Amino acid sequence: MRIALALLLALVGCAWPAMAGAQALKVELLHTEQELRTPPAVAPVQRRLVATAPGEAVRLPLQRRQAGYWLRLTTDIPIAADRPLALVLDGPRSLGPVTFYPPGAAPVLVEQGEGAESHLLRRGWHLPLPEGWPPASVAYLRVNGTSSQPLTLALMDVDRVILAERQQARVSSAVFTTLMLMAIFMVGLWVAFRDLLYMSYAAYLVAIAAYAMLLSGDASEIRVLALLDASGALGRYALATLAVALQLIFTIRFLELDRLMPRRAKVLHVGVWLHFVLLAILLFGREHVYGWYYLASNGLLLLVLPFAVVIAVQAWHKGAALAGYFLIGWTPLLAVVLMLVCHQFGLVDLPWAQRLLPLAAVLQSAVLALALSQHAANRHRVALLARQSIERDPLTGALNRNAITEMLAAWGQIGHLGASDYGVLLIDLDDFSEVNQKHGYLVGDTVMQQVLARIRGLVRPDDTVARMESDMFAVVSECHRDDCEQLAHRLVEGFQRRAFSVDGVDVAVSISIGLAMSERGESVDAFLARAEAAMQSARIAGHSSVGLAADTSTVRARRRRAAAANAE
CATH class of the missing domain: 2.60.40 (Immunoglobulin-like)
Incomplete structure (x- = not known):
């Protein structure tokens, strides 16, 4: 046995x-x-x-x-x-x-x-x-x-x-739907606030969603994408290049690089233009450039994206609003992109990296969409403060100093994302006490109400107007410095152009303006103090003048020089 x-x-x-x-x-x-x-x-x-x-x-x-x-x-x-x-x-x-x-x-x-x-x-x-x-x-x-x-x-x-194909199809459909819904939401924010920051991100989301569908093999089932899918490598290369260029444009605006680090911003601007040049070469050269195109585009990607992350870290240290969200969203996506590029070059064997790319893109997009949603919510809160504040001037019905202080505090939480630089224009009515003495306080009050109406007629609908004191108004405008200066001169010229009329009596009123631009980390009191100092310099210069406030670094340098002179 x-x-x-x-x-x-x-x-x-x-x-x-x-x-x-x-x-x-x-x-x-x-x-x-x-x-x-x-x-x-x-x-x-x-x-x-x-x-x-x-x-x-x-x-x-x-x-x-x-x-x-x-x-x-x-x-x-x-x-x-x-x-x-x-x-x-x-x-x-x-x-x-x-x-x-x-x-x-x-x-x-x-x-x-x-x-x-x-x-x-x-x-x-x-x-x-x-x-x-x-x-x-x-x-x-x-x-x-x-x-x-x-x-x-x-x-x-x-x-x-068959089972694996169905699972991958469901994942790719979910990724595409999620990215497109976020893109639609960003377009809605752009319609509400007219800030290209949101539109640039919406364009990036559309490009990356379409690219993910092309990679998945399901693009032929969507009519709009079927044409791109039929173009083969041309469609994939073009969408990938366009998505990177749009992401760099968004990065420059999101991290406030033109303001915080202008030299480094120029490097990314060059990267954007290089991607558009590559895209133009691809569209004209087509199959004749396929042999070297992916090497050039991926090589440029390996240079630009890590540089963008390093800049994001530096911008975070410099106080860029929401730069932390950028790093949280970008780090996993960058890791996956680097793995995928190394896999395509044959440096490492990571076949699963391509399957992670859509998921990493969704994670990055969700994190940045959350940051932009918070940014939009703060902007909406500022608008509500301007419309619903009970802090009103009893004579004119305009916002008063308390309301404008609350509004500036809310603006400080928004930061300088995209085009959200803002300035305060303090408007002084030149020698308005003489109007009261000459025509009486009743006429003076009527003129004050007409002054408010004229200011509102000269500024943009989104600008906020407040009465700070008896003969001083303020305008908060979301614009860059050059635009704010043009607004100040437009206001001065608008008052010079014609006098006010009260009961058939013409009353001429001129104004002097002090302009200060927002700076990160500055308190509201310090911000208004700079605007008031600029207004004082305009008063000294004479009627119908515009004074520009120095930035905080210049003010600190002056104080150091004054302290050194006193010490001597």
């Missing part, structure tokens, strides 16, 4: 390797010196890889070369034509169609994804086995040498392939 059991175990032990090997897929890379149109009859094996079970993938790294590659495929198990096993090839789209010599059947040119006769795969190549795979038969596969990314070959159960 023991002898029989030992013999049985020995037989099972001998049969086990054969049973295990019966499910193997063997892939041999054949060494060929030149381009061959048919499978080589005799060729040395350059590399041999084996999959030990169905579903296990064979990963074959390749180097770029002018001539293509020939692969010899064998299996030790017979596969009937009706058996639910599919031979699946996965690799870079740049491989284009591949030539497959199935066992016992005529060669066939196999397209990838939706362009193939078989619609089993959304992307990749389904290599047909019309006669199955008879025992001891050989299949050949010819691929071009246009990519350095590895190829993946596997015998897959058809049901598992």
Whole structure:
């Protein structure tokens, strides 16, 4: 009995390797010196890889070369034509169609994804086995040498392939829908506030959503994207380049680089223009530039994106509003992009990096959308303060000093995102006490009400007007310094142009204006003090003058020089 059991175990032990090997897929890379149109009859094996079970993938790294590659495929198990096993090839789209010599059947040119006769795969190549795979038969596969990314070959159960394709389709649809909804939300913010910061981000979201769909292989199911998908590499390269350029434009505005770090901002501006130049070359050159285009674009990407993150860290230290959100959103996406680029260059083998790209893009987009939502909420709160504040001047109905102080405090929380520089214009009515003495306080009060109406007629609808004191008004305007200066001169000229009329009596009133621009980290009191100092300088200069406040760094330098002079 023991002898029989030992013999049985020995037989099972001998049969086990054969049973295990019966499910193997063997892939041999054949060494060929030149381009061959048919499978080589005799060729040395350059590399041999084996999959030990169905579903296990064979990963074959390749180097770029002018001539293509020939692969010899064998299996030790017979596969009937009706058996639910599919031979699946996965690799870079740049491989284009591949030539497959199935066992016992005529060669066939196999397209990838939706362009193939078989619609089993959304992307990749389904290599047909019309006669199955008879025992001891050989299949050949010819691929071009246009990519350095590895190829993946596997015998897959058809049901598992269908299930995996459905899961990936649901993920890509969810990613596309999420990104597009955020883009629509950003467009709504742009309509509400007319700030290009929101529109630049909306454009980036649309570009990255379309690019993610092209990568997933589902773009042909959406009419608008079907044209881009039909263009092949042109559509993918163009969308990727456009998305990077739009992201850099948004980064410059979001991190306030033109104000905080103008020299570094110029570097990113150059990066933006280089991407647009590459895009123009791509659109005109098309397939003639494909060979080097992805190297140039990915190389530029490896230079620009890490530099942008370093700048974001520096902007965060300099007090850029919401720069922390930028770093939280960008860090994982940058890591995935770097892994994907290194994979495309063949430096590392990370096939799963492409599947992480849409998820990382959604994470980044959600974080930055949250930051922009907070920015928009603060702006809305400022607008409500201006419209609903009970802090009103009893004579004119305008906001009073308390209301304008609250409003400036709210503006300080918004920061300088995008175009949200803002200035305070303090308007002094020149020698208005003489009007009261000459015409009486009743006429003076009427003129004061007309002054408010004229100021509102000269400023923009979004600007806020308040009465600070008896003969002093204030305008808070969201604009850059040059625009605020133009507004100040427009106000002065508007009062010079014509006098006020009260009961048939003309009353001439001129104004002097002190202008101060917002600066990060400055208190409201210090901000208004600079505006008042500018107004005092305008008063000294004479009627109808405009005084400009010095920035805080200049004020501190003057104080240091004065202190040093006093010490001497």
